[in-house]
Every structure is written in C-alpha cells, then in structure tokens.
Amino acid sequence: MKKVMIAYVSRTGVTEKMANYLAEGIRMGGHEATLMKTSAIKNEKALSGFDGFIFGCPTYHKDMTSGMKQFLFLAEKANLTGKIGGAFGSHTHSGESAPMIFDTMLYVFKMDMVDLGPLNLTEAMMKTDEGTKACQQYGKVLAEKL
Template sequence: MKKILIVYFSRTGKTEKMAQYIAEGVRMSGCAVEMSSVSKIASDAEIIGYDGYIFGCPTYHKDMTSNMKQFLFLVERANLVGKIGGAFGSHTHSGEAAPMIYDTMQHVFKMDMTTLGPLNLEEAKIGIDEGLKACQQYGRAVGEMVNS
C-alpha cells in the first residue's frame, strides 16, 4: 500500500482539522496516511520513504509561519524530486501561505504537484460540509495521483 505523509502547523486547530479531513480523502483513495505536526519532525530522515507529501500551514500576516519555513528547509535536504505533492492552508482574509508552500514544493523541491493547485480555505468554511468535502476531495486526488 502506498503511503502519504501529511505535515502541518496549526495554532488554533483549524489547519489541523483540515489535515484530518485531507487524511480521510487520502484513505478513500486506498493509500495509507501518516500525520505529524511540524514540531515533531526533527530530521530529514523522518521525511524520506513516502510516496506522496502534503504540507499545510495557516496564513499569518500574509505569510507562512516561521516554523513552516524552517520545516521546508529540512524538507529540501530530503531530496523529494519527482515525488507527488500537495499543499493546503487556512486563512481569515488573505491566504498566502498555501500557495507559497505549493510553489516551493513545485519549483524548489521539483516535486510532481497536484494540478488542483494549493487548497486554500477560509477558516469559517472548515467546520461546514463545503470545507469537509473540499479537503476530502483534495486528499483523494493526491492519493489517486500516487496510485496511478
């Protein structure tokens, strides 16, 4: 069974909820999934060995958080060239973090990113059916890419 790693940062729990919903979608695709917060990943060795990767972070002050930036420097050392990827994030008004993560994965890490682009949700949509379905569909799409 193919395996996808979802790594996220969540300060208020909204982005973590997105990660859980995305994980449900990954499982619907037939892939196994492991989840971790960025603070639990200590070395690039912990990132290696997955078939796909989905990273997420909320937007604060029109940027991703500093711990997500540090995590991405760690990921760069893992050499994920050609691996399947996706990115997600929550926001209240602007939403820059998810596209930044997506672009880093695509252009710096040279990963094969989902054609859906980054999943970017307003926090108010996360707790309703629309947000749940969007997250599940995103996870399922990345999982299907990994399985193809």
C-alpha cells in the same frame, strides 16, 4: 498501498482539522496517511519511506509561520524530487501561505504536484460540510495521482 505524509502547522486547530480530512480522502483512495506536526520532525530522515507529501500551514500576517519556513528548509534536504505533492492552508483574510508552500514544493523541490493547485480555505469554510468535502476530495485526488 502507498504512504503519504501530511506535515502541518496549526495554531488554532483549523489547519489540523484540514489535515485530518485530507487524511480521510487519502484513505478513501486506498492509501495510508501519516499526520505529523512539523515541530515533531527533527531531521530529513523522518521524510523517508513516503510516496507522497502534503504540507500545510495557516496564513498569519500574509505569510507562513516561522515553523513552516524552518520545516521547508529541512524538507529541502530530503530530496523530494519527483515525489507526489500537495499543499494546503487556512486563513481568515488573505491566504498567502498555501500558494507559497505549493510553489516551493513545485519549483524548489521539483515535486510532481496535484493539478488542483493549493487547497486554500477560510476558517469559516472549515465550519461547513463544503469545507470538509473539499479537503477529502483534495486527498482523493492526490491518492489517485499515486
């Protein structure tokens, strides 16, 4: 059984809900999922011991939150090169944060990212069974890649 960290920022609870459904998908795939708010991760050592990572953040004003930006600088120190990765985010209108996180993980951290690209769902979608299933499926795909 491999271990996956799901690190996220959530202000209204929607992105946290996504993180929980992603964790279900990872568990359905036979692996262990650990959820952590990025604010609880104080140093790069907290990222050791994991085989895969999924980072998530909502989009606010067409950008990531400052907390996610700070976390990504911290994560860069952890040398995640070659680790399996994915990114997700919720939004109401635009949705720039999930692709930005995904690209950072792929091009800056040199991680082995899921072929699905970033999971980017509207807050309205997360109120439906389709949104729940999309998150679980994304988690399963990452689990299969492990």
